[in-house]
Amino acid sequence: MKTVFITGVTAGFGEAAAKRFIKEGWRVIGTGRRLEKLNALKAQLGELFLPLCFDVCDKQAVFDAVSGLSAQWQNIDTLVNNAGLALGLGSFDKAELSDWETMIDTNIKGLLYVSKAILPKFIEQQSGHIINLGSTAGTYPYPGANVYGSSKAFVNMLSLEMRADLIGKNIRVTCVEPGFCETEFAEVRFKGDLKKAKDFYQGMQALTADDIAESIYWCAALPKHMNINKIEMMPTRQSFAGFAVHRELD
Ligand SMILES: NC(=O)c1ccc[n+]([C@@H]2O[C@H](COP(=O)([O-])OP(=O)(O)OC[C@H]3O[C@@H](n4cnc5c(N)ncnc54)[C@H](OP(=O)(O)O)[C@@H]3O)[C@@H](O)[C@H]2O)c1
Incomplete structure (x- = not known):
């Protein structure tokens, strides 16, 4: 039986991915900071699901959680680095x-x-797959994305750098780079302002968490000799706005 370790399963892509993998008979180690949400998922998903409550920003907690896995949960086939967030949409001077x-x-x-924390397991097993959640915001700029977009540019590039360094170790690396997708993302970005979050998705069919989960699962389930380097998707109703020009008579 295969096992996937997914960070951030208490909402959005992570939750949808946990359900998608379990539907295919995988075991899921799912993480997040909200214990009550993790417990609810455990009640829903049963024996195939192992909840782990920690903050990915807490280095010691991350390493303790991984080293504390019991023998039966030690073998991990796939890591999905999904936990992440955008905060605010203020311009660089105001953020x-x-x-x-x-x-x-x-x-x-x-x-x-x-x-x-997880890579030593993959090196020892001589197999593994890291799937990182990048973003179209890491490739294409938009006003107010500044540090969020740059953090995702880091993830997009790091995924390729991981590939470069891990060659010969039979470890796959994929970056999934979605555009506009309706999850708790906007609620977090606008710090609990539900009206702003709702307006963000108004009048357009955004991608869904299930769409992203499907892509993540597809990459993971491909034959081991096949590495999807990156997969970028957007809603049909999202596109590019071109360069901004500031016009003013001198
Ligand atoms: N939605 C989009 O439009 C979109 C587009 C491109 C890329 N992405 C990226 O895709 C990933 C998932 O986004 P989403 O839309 O599914 O967002 P979401 O619905 O807000 O879910 C985010 C998940 O990350 C977890 N998380 C956040 N901070 C954490 C921390 N410090 N420690 C542990 N877990 C943490 C949250 O769990 P807790 O709150 O329980 O900790 C939650 O489970 C993110 O990396 C995001 O940047 C999103």
């Missing part, structure tokens, strides 16, 4: 420094801690 720090700590440092 909060503390929001930037939280995004860097979570999207960059948290992802590095979890990867570093």
Whole structure:
């Protein structure tokens, strides 16, 4: 039986991915900070699901959680580095420094801690698959994305760098890079302002968490000799707006 370790299963892509993998008979180690949500998932998903409650920004907690896995949960086939967030949509001159720090700590440092904690298992097994959640925001700029977009550019590039360094170790690395997708993401970005979060998705068919879960599962289930480097998707109703031009008569 295969096992996937997914960070951030208490909402959005992570939750949908946990359900998708379990539907296919995989075992899921699912993480998050909200214990009550993890317990509810455990009640729903049963024996195939192992909840682990920790903050990916807490380096010691990450390494303790992975080293504390019982013998029966030690073998992991796939790691999905999904936990992450955007905070605010303020322009670079107005955005909060503390929001930037939280995004860097979570999207960059948290992802590095979890990867570093699990990688020795993959090296020892001589097999494994790391699937990182990047974003179209890491490739294409938009006003207000500043540090969020840059943190995802890090994830997009790190995924390729992981491939470069892990060649010969039979470890696959994939970056899944979605565009606009309706989850708790906007609620978190707008710090609990439900009206703003609702308006964010108004009048357009965004991608769904199930769409992303399907892509993640597809990459994971491919034959082991096949590595999807990156997969980028957007809603049909999302596209590019071109370059901004500031016009003013001198
Ligand atoms: N939605 C989009 O439009 C979109 C597009 C491209 C990429 N992404 C990326 O895809 C990933 C998932 O996004 P989503 O839309 O599913 O967001 P979501 O619905 O807000 O879910 C985020 C998950 O990450 C977990 N998480 C956040 N901070 C954490 C921390 N410090 N420690 C542990 N877990 C943490 C949350 O769990 P707890 O709160 O319980 O800790 C939650 O389970 C993120 O990396 C996001 O940047 C999203």
